[in-house]
Amino acid sequence: MTITAEQRRARILDVVRELGTVRVVDLADRVGTAAVTVRRDVAAMAEAGLLYRSHGTVSLPRDSSAPDRPDRDRIIGMLVPTVGSYFDEIIAGARTAATAAGARLVLGISAYESSDDRAQAEQLLEAGVDGLLLSPNWRPATGAVDTAWIRELPVPAVLVERPAPADSTAAELDSVSSDHRHGVLLALRHLLSLGHESVALAARLDSWTAGQVRAGYQEGVRLLGLKPQPVLDITRPGLDPDGLAARIAEAVGQGVRAFLVHNDQEAIQLTPPLRARGLRAPDDLALISYDDVFAALASPPLTAVSPPKHAVGTGAVELILRRIDGDSELPIHHVQLLPKLKVRGSCGGTNG
Structure with missing residues (x-):
């Protein structure tokens, strides 16, 4: 039989009076209600002054004359x-x-x-x-x-x-x-300092960070006065390095010789298919990866944007x-x- 919120909260008070201090998960077991629901009840009851909450435990309101009780680890x-x-x-x-x-x-x-x-x-x-x-x-x-x-x-x-x-x-x-927008700006500014007025971005589509990197690229190109380039979409992360290398080689043929790649895995996997097309970093193109999880282990080691x-x-x-x-x-x-x-x-x- 379904009980009302008032009945459930009365039961919560009864259990707390019986046990003194009780963990919320144990309280939920005793009441026979989901812990999420009991937490909401406890929050409302604590706000009303009926209960005291501390680090996942519940008790009756403290007596100001009583010494503080130790709390468990958070x-x-x-x-x-x-x-x-x-x-x-x-x-x-x-x-x-x-x-x-x-x-x-x-x-x-x-x-x-x-x-x-x-x-x-x-x-x-x-x-x-x-x-x-x-x-x-x-x-x-x-x-x-x-x-x-x-x-x-x-x-x-x-x-x-x-x-x-x-x-x-x-x-x-x-x-x-x-x-991440600032991170992209750092990469673009470095490539510009090396004489690259055109930088292409190759980026994934499947994460929040990828979206921030893409937005940062558009903003950074505008702020630095670089020549805009179409973003090279990575639609099959980790599964099509040869296809991405082909598009990078095509961009090199059109005069773009600097690339920012999100993320390390995609950038590292580019080395063999780029070499098969006669392209090597840093001799034929400049390459920066984004994430800096494995970038230092590449050959050659990849310059990388390193989020903190x-x-x-x-x-x-x-x-x-x-x-x-x-x-x-x-x-x-x-x-x-x-x-x-x-x-x-x-x-x-x-x-x-």
Whole structure:
């Protein structure tokens, strides 16, 4: 039989009175209701002064004359679209910061399918997390950004490498990200300093970062007065290096001799098919990759735009802990960290 919200909240109070201090996940088991629902009830009851919340536990309101009770370690849920590449360094930064603060990091992976985001976040909530670091699978090609569910979360949330669109409700959430447009500008400025007045971009279509790189390219070309070139779309990431090499060779034949490639995997796989066409970096073309995960391991080592991935993870944890700890004076933060350009051997010139 379905119970009303009033009945459910009365049951919550009964359990808390019986047990004293109880974890939200255990409370949900005792009440027989999903943890997400119980968290929302607890949040409302705490706001009304009926309960006290602290780091995933619930108790009756504190007696001001009683000594403070110790709290358990804070638990931070982190939702990422993949592991094994770009996000590894972000996770490492978050893990280091969490450990230093005596907190615990719990990881969820949503596998680059936007429909998985909410379900994965709810699983993290059911694990008893006190706050969430979220990298939703927003798709740049469609422009569709689902933010409603994020605003309904019962715990603090920080967006990681996903600055929310200004017209979305998620823009009112904290975010920590790399300024990818600035990263592209660094690459274009370096190539211009080497005498390249035309630079072509080869970029993927399947990630939020790809969308930011594309937007940064259009902006950077305009700001630096470069000759605009059609973007070389990478529609089959990692699966068609020969096709991309053919289009790059065609652009070289038309006078373009500098290329920015998103990302490292695509750039590294270009070497054999380019050599088969008589083209080598840096002798015949200048090549910069974007991401700097594996770029230094290429032959020749690739000059690369290096987003501050570790620092993004660290900054996100530091911010979510302040939210979890109830820093009511803290304004909303939209933090953008600047990438660096790691100059190696693939551009030629005195600096490349």
